[in-house]
Amino acid sequence: MSAKPLKKAVLPVAGLGTRFLPATKSMPKEMLTVVDRPLIQYAVDEARAAGIEQFCMVSGRGKTALIDHFDVSYELEATLRERGKLEALEQLHRDRLQPGSISTVRQQEPMGLGHAIWCARTFIGDDPFAILLPDDLVLSDTPCMTQLAQAYKETEGSVVAVVEVPRDQTNRYGILKTGHDDGKLVEVTGLVEKPKPEVAPSNLSIIGRYVLMPEVIGHLSKMERGAGNEVQLTDAMAKMIGHSPFHGLRFEGERFDCGDKVGFLEAQIAFSLSRPDLAPEVRAFLKKYTG
Structure with missing residues (x-):
């Protein structure tokens, strides 16, 4: 039976975007x-x-601009x-x-985050669904979610995008306990939210891209509190795990944490340099400021 x-x-x-105040006021x-x-x-x-x-x-409150966009x-x-200005008009279309x-x-x-996903339970229904955290931006030839969707078709189960993080930073992320690993697709045998480096099962971290089975809603509905006294999706x-296939995908591409000021600025440069219409001028002014 196909997925x-x-x-x-x-x-x-x-x-609320408090790390970017006052821009996000x-x-x-x-x-x-x-x-x-x-x-x-x-x-x-x-x-x-x-x-x-x-x-x-x-x-949440005060976010109507997202729909208006x-x-x-x-x-x-x-x-x-x-x-x-027909080119701009076509872009809007x-x-x-x-x-x-x-x-x-x-x-x-x-x-x-787990509570946020639970809030969408009626929309999700009995269907598989993707989660995209806009703070995480991925620059790649093949979009990250396209890669995940293909992995979902192949495995017919949940798939999360993963990257390797420094061991001393595992306490910032959801971390995988791994099974079979072919270098790209890795079997997930366990998940731990923000483990201390000395007890982290690996340094493979989940980023803000997921494809999940609807059964996760049943677990979220119990409203069990985890790290930070929050309902954790992890x-x-x-x-x-153990009831249906669950894998991590080492996606092709570069991830930028745009919830962080430095990551946001790095994304500006990387995405500018990826644009043929902007790259020459961007390289020129970078030389001006970096010598």
Whole structure:
């Protein structure tokens, strides 16, 4: 029996973005731009490239700009048309989502990533679903979620994107306990949220890209608190192991933590240099400032 098609994605976007204050005082952190596109647009584009058609944003108060971004802006489009800026107009049309393809739910209390995913339980239903954290930006030839979707088809089970982190940083991430490892796809035999370096089962860390089976919602529904006294997605995923296939994927590409100021600035440079229209001038001014 083949796996169900992957058509749904959950985007947890309820965070306050306090590390980027005052920029995020009146603007959602997911609307911060890397080059000329907001983080939320990168996440949605990556999901669409993987064949995903339905989106649920788990949001909070003051985040309506995220939905407005994907709405039709009649006045702007009319102005662009009148001024002959057809290339910009076409870009807006490409970015637009199909009517009815995006919904939102409120995470009324900040109870952790697991709680945010649980809030989307009605949207998820009985279907496999992707999770994309917009803070994590991946630069790659093949979009990271496309790679995960292919691994899901092959394994017919849950798959998470993983990277190796320094051993002394395991207490910042969800860490894998590993089984068979072919160098790309690694069997997950256990998961630990933010373990101390001396007891971490490996240095393979989950980043903000997941494909999960809907059974995870049943575990999240118990509202068990973990690290930080929050409902941890990692803890719920750990309970799925052994009942259905679960793998980590060493994806091809470079991940940037855009929830961190240095990571955000590094992403600006990397994505600028990946653009043929910008790379020559960016290299020139980098030389100016770096010698």
